[in-house]
Amino acid sequence: MMPRLALTAAALTAAFASAGPAAAERLVTSISRHQVMVNSNFTGTSIVLFGTVEPDSAAATRRRNAGYDIVVTVTGPRQTVVTRRKERVVGIWTNVASRTFVDVPSYLAVFANQPFDKIANAETLRRQQIGIDNTLLPQQIGPDRGDPGPNDPFRANFVRLKTEHKLYVQTTNGVTLLTPTVFRAEVPLPAETMIGNYDVEVEVFADGAQVARGTSAFEIIKVGFEQFVANASRDHGVLYGLATAMMAIMTGWFASVVFRRD
Amino acid sequence: MQIYLPIADLPVDMFVVLAMGLAVGFISGMFGIGGGFLMTPLLIFIGIAPAVAVASVSTHIAASSCSGVISYWRRRAVDLPLGGVLLAGGIIGTALGVGLFTMLRRIGQLDLTIGISYVVLLSAVGALMINESLRAIIREQQGKPATPRRGGTHTWVHGLPLKMRFKRSKIYVSVIPVWLIGLLIGFVGAIMGIGGGFLLVPMLIYVLRVPTATVIGTSMVLTLITMASATVMHAATNHLVDIVLALILMTGGVVGAQFGARAGQNMRGERLRLLLGLLVLAVGLRFAYQLVVKPDDLYSIRLLGAE
Numbered sequence: 001m002m003p004r005l006a007l008t009a010a011a012l013t014a015a016f017a018s019a020g021p022a023a024a025e026r027l028v029t030s031i032s033r034h035q036v037m038v039n040s041n042f043t044g045t046s047i048v049l050f051g052t053v054e055p056d057s058a059a060a061t062r063r064r065n066a067g068y069d070i071v072v073t074v075t076g077p078r079q080t081v082v083t084r085r086k087e088r089v090v091g092i093w094t095n096v097a098s099r100t101f102v103d104v105p106s107y108l109a110v111f112a113n114q115p116f117d118k119i120a121n122a123e124t125l126r127r128q129q130i131g132i133d134n135t136l137l138p139q140q141i142g143p144d145r146g147d148p149g150p151n152d153p154f155r156a157n158f159v160r161l162k163t164e165h166k167l168y169v170q171t172t173n174g175v176t177l178l179t180p181t182v183f184r185a186e187v188p189l190p191a192e193t194m195i196g197n198y199d200v201e202v203e204v205f206a207d208g209a210q211v212a213r214g215t216s217a218f219e220i221i222k223v224g225f226e227q228f229v230a231n232a233s234r235d236h237g238v239l240y241g242l243a244t245a246m247m248a249i250m251t252g253w254f255a256s257v258v259f260r261r262d
Numbered sequence: 263m264q265i266y267l268p269i270a271d272l273p274v275d276m277f278v279v280l281a282m283g284l285a286v287g288f289i290s291g292m293f294g295i296g297g298g299f300l301m302t303p304l305l306i307f308i309g310i311a312p313a314v315a316v317a318s319v320s321t322h323i324a325a326s327s328c329s330g331v332i333s334y335w336r337r338r339a340v341d342l343p344l345g346g347v348l349l350a351g352g353i354i355g356t357a358l359g360v361g362l363f364t365m366l367r368r369i370g371q372l373d374l375t376i377g378i379s380y381v382v383l384l385s386a387v388g389a390l391m392i393n394e395s396l397r398a399i400i401r402e403q404q405g406k407p408a409t410p411r412r413g414g415t416h417t418w419v420h421g422l423p424l425k426m427r428f429k430r431s432k433i434y435v436s437v438i439p440v441w442l443i444g445l446l447i448g449f450v451g452a453i454m455g456i457g458g459g460f461l462l463v464p465m466l467i468y469v470l471r472v473p474t475a476t477v478i479g480t481s482m483v484l485t486l487i488t489m490a491s492a493t494v495m496h497a498a499t500n501h502l503v504d505i506v507l508a509l510i511l512m513t514g515g516v517v518g519a520q521f522g523a524r525a526g527q528n529m530r531g532e533r534l535r536l537l538l539g540l541l542v543l544a545v546g547l548r549f550a551y552q553l554v555v556k557p558d559d560l561y562s563i564r565l566l567g568a569e
Binding site for chain 2: 240
């Protein structure tokens with residue numbers, strides 16, 4: 001009698017837990033840096049994310065014993081990108097077709113502790129936008145915006161080119177579970193990463209369903225001389241231009257003085 | 263040594279960029295051209311966004327040509343009145359070119375237009391220069407006197423009204439063709455994103471019969487003024503001039519230009535024209551190859567507005 005009751009209670013708790021994920025598992029995350037400074041010798045870096053999942057209920061404890069799955073998604077500042085395709089027209093290779101990807105992440109990194117299809121079913125992955133294939137990358141198609149899905153050639157090639165620049169990353173062993181409840185992930189940031197705010201989303205799955213979710217963020221900023229130049233160029237364009245032109249003329253004059261022979 | 267460029271937003275190897283500046287500077291000093299048609303593709307090749315490349319190259323060319331102008335000025339090889347008339351046409355041509363540029367960009371055929379105009383212009387100009395200079399060299403080697411550039415050689419150009427005497431160039435021509443050449447250079451330059459020196463030099467030589475010596479100095483004055491104003495305009499409107507990139511390029515550029523100018527002065531005019539012709543033709547053929555041969559990657563991505 002007692003074990004049966006306990007089981008029912010456990011089932012009930014599980015049901016509640018999946019209805020309100022935060023109730024049963026407590027997710028605590030920490031990232032190594034909240035600010036990445038870009039100075040003159042910046043050539044890319046990486047930041048490290050640590051996290052723990054603390055089971056808060058009997059059902060959660062049972063789930064912990066079954067094992068948690070972790071998915072970490074890092075999304076960079078949005079940008080609008082044109083993807084073009086070349087074709088041969090009267091013997092000349094030229095851009096004939098193009099698609100505009102509107103407000104898509106300039107940087108997108110997805111890390112998990114095992115292949116996505118072992119974490120949850122396809123429907124859940126699609127709904128939760130887990131993985132690059134399931135992340136919405138809206139294109140402007142005529143008057144409408146939409147994502148035709150991973151088989152669309154423009155989308156596939158956009159993702160391929162982004163991946164070649166290491167700006168889109170997806171690894172299904174990028175999250176290491178140090179203990180069943182403590183995990184670690186390293187986020188590589190190549191030198192071309194855009195300046196701006198980066199969102200970090202951590203999702204915890206158990207038995208194919210999301211049980212906890214947490215967000216964090218970091219920013220990439222220019223400092224010192226780089227910041228001064230970027231600000232001057234943006235806020236005082238004419239002055240900046242005049243200064244640059246003057247610099248050019250002075251450099252030219254200086255060289256002719258230095259190299260004067262006669 | 264890697265250095266981060268604050269406007270281009272990416273790190274580059276400083277010595278690679280410096281070497282590029284030196285090489286292009288040498289060529290520009292030698293032939294009196296800006297070298298934009300060489301430098302811009304090089305920068306795009308190392309990963310800099312085309313718009314930043316075009317804007318920053320204009321600064322580099324301003325510095326290179328400034329150092330060149332001073333060298334030629336000391337040798338009394340600059341014809342200021344001629345430069346002034348060319349510039350008057352150039353300003354109007356640039357405005358017209360910018361207008362067409364905007365229109366082509368709107369209808370999405372800018373890339374193709376730029377590609378084809380590079381091929382047609384560079385190949386044609388290169389081939390013409392090679393042809394002419396080879397004839398001159400052959401004639402000379404056969405022992406015949408080089409084509410006399412007598413004061414009295416007249417073509418239809420010399421029959422036009424509004425004549426003006428350009429003392430330093432020892433020519434007496436109508437301002438109309440001079441002004442039209444300036445207009446054409448400005449127009450083509452704005453569309454192709456180049457200073458147009460490689461077009462101006464042969465036009466001044468063949469159409470106006472300006473002696474090679476003053477052609478280069480005068481062309482450089484024009485380049486200096488247009489590129490310095492292009493720097494200010496690019497900075498004011500697009501905020502895309504990278505001062506760090508420009509500084510590295512121009513440091514290499516001015517040094518290269520000094521040696522180039524010296525090398526150019528020690529070389530015979532027709533040899534110089536043959537070399538420039540070969541260079542221009544080679545770049546033209548390179549662009550033709552790019553248009554005709556199937557590219558490695560049919561797809562390309564670019565930030566909206568960064569082209």
